[in-house]
Amino acid sequence: MKIVVIQGPNLNMLGIREQQVYGPMKLEQIHAQMKEFATQNGIEVEFFQSNLEGEIVDKVQECYGEAQGIIINAAAYTHTSIAIRDAISAVNIPTIEVHISNIHRREEFRKTNMIAPVCSSSIVGFGPFGYHLAMVGMLQIMNEIKAAQEAQAQAQQATQVQ
Ligand code: DQA
Numbered sequence: 001m002k003i004v005v006i007q008g009p010n011l012n013m014l015g016i017r018e019q020q021v022y023g024p025m026k027l028e029q030i031h032a033q034m035k036e037f038a039t040q041n042g043i044e045v046e047f048f049q050s051n052l053e054g055e056i057v058d059k060v061q062e063c064y065g066e067a068q069g070i071i072i073n074a075a076a077y078t079h080t081s082i083a084i085r086d087a088i089s090a091v092n093i094p095t096i097e098v099h100i101s102n103i104h105r106r107e108e109f110r111k112t113n114m115i116a117p118v119c120s121s122s123i124v125g126f127g128p129f130g131y132h133l134a135m136v137g138m139l140q141i142m143n144e145i146k147a148a149q150e151a152q153a154q155a156q157q158a159t160q161v162q
Pocket of ligand 1: 009010011073074075076077078098099100101102103110
């Protein structure tokens with residue numbers, strides 16, 4: 001199983017930017033922890049960060065046929081990008097969005113969320129730990145899909161025997 005982690009604009013500045021909101025952890029440290037969890041659970045993980053909307057759209061599209069799950073923090077584009085939303089909807093891959101801060105208790109403009117309606121779930125306000133929760137959540141989603149596929153295969157076999 002392969003998961004692609006997509007990080008939006010200014011997340012490359014974690015550890016420097018607004019530490020009172022986002023904490024002191026750098027993006028590389030967050031990714032190192034995710035990688036460790038992925039290795040322990042036999043998951044392949046790829047990391048991507050961009051400050052450009054079109055590059056994020058391209059990356060989501062590249063996931064089609066390549067990845068079984070997407071974890072995305074679209075950062076400021078969360079609140080504006082119909083293009084990223086449409087890309088997630090187009091590839092139809094289970095997607096979890098993460099926000100380090102609790103976007104619901106911040107400025108009014110952060111309450112608009114273009115991405116959440118096309119995602120399996122949202123994790124907000126847990127700080128960098130949210131990325132770990134997203135990995136655990138993605139494993140759960142994968143297990144549920146696998147169980148449903150197995151049940152379907154069994155049901156098909158049963159009808160063939162009859
Ligand atoms: C963020 C929240 C966004 O509103 C903001 O623009 C970010 C980071 C978060 O992780 O809390 O850049 O997505």
